[in-house]
Amino acid sequence: MPRIGFLAGFVSTMLLVALVGCGSKPAAPGTLAVFAAASLKPAFTQIGAHFKAQNPGSTVDFEFAGSSELATQLTQGATADVFASADTAQMNTVAEAGLLSGGPTNFASNTLVIVTAPGNPRKVGSFADLARPGLAVVICQKPVPCGSATQRVEDSTGVHLNPVSEELSVTDVLNKVTSGQADAGLVYVTDAHSAGSKVTTVSFPEAAGAVNVYPIAVLKKAPQPTLAQRFVAMVTGDVGRNILAQSGFAKP
Numbered sequence: 001m002p003r004i005g006f007l008a009g010f011v012s013t014m015l016l017v018a019l020v021g022c023g024s025k026p027a028a029p030g031t032l033a034v035f036a037a038a039s040l041k042p043a044f045t046q047i048g049a050h051f052k053a054q055n056p057g058s059t060v061d062f063e064f065a066g067s068s069e070l071a072t073q074l075t076q077g078a079t080a081d082v083f084a085s086a087d088t089a090q091m092n093t094v095a096e097a098g099l100l101s102g103g104p105t106n107f108a109s110n111t112l113v114i115v116t117a118p119g120n121p122r123k124v125g126s127f128a129d130l131a132r133p134g135l136a137v138v139i140c141q142k143p144v145p146c147g148s149a150t151q152r153v154e155d156s157t158g159v160h161l162n163p164v165s166e167e168l169s170v171t172d173v174l175n176k177v178t179s180g181q182a183d184a185g186l187v188y189v190t191d192a193h194s195a196g197s198k199v200t201t202v203s204f205p206e207a208a209g210a211v212n213v214y215p216i217a218v219l220k221k222a223p224q225p226t227l228a229q230r231f232v233a234m235v236t237g238d239v240g241r242n243i244l245a246q247s248g249f250a251k252p
Contacts, residue, residue: 037086087145
């Protein structure tokens, strides 16, 4: 009888272990969550591929959006491992909320350019031309880094634009131009680079006074702090620098 009781207890224990095992689904190990500025998408997608190759079994989940939108998500409780912003202002917002595990590292910079339809049919040749009556111009909203840079150019030149729309990210501005919904838009050099023949790029000297510097940092509550440090090291190292340069980014 005692032996029967022992066997029954053993079987019950094993069933319980099996049930607990089936019912629990731990998060996949090695999944890195990266919040990154929309303008970083082409470059970071390439860097992510290199990262996965050098860290077998790992995956990288990117959330690309306007830096101000990402900063808001983080300060409202969103969880991520790494934050890469298109300017220092949005990184400062996250830092002041006590969400960084250490100081951010500047890894790139970007400059505004004008993009138009291929061939520049409206003959836009300067920043001042964007204020011409009847020209449909699209820019970023001011809290977004590309919008803040646009505002700095407006303030320094005294040329104030009357955009037909203000977008939440620089990629939205680019899409408005490539889809024919706008005559011209203000985007970064890197966005014009990625668009290729879909746009004509018009540089303007005043943009040199509104260059955006990009910082990156590991977040304090990162679920994957070791992988996060490795990713930041790759972005700021030789692999990252080469890919960023090929994408049109300048040094910070």
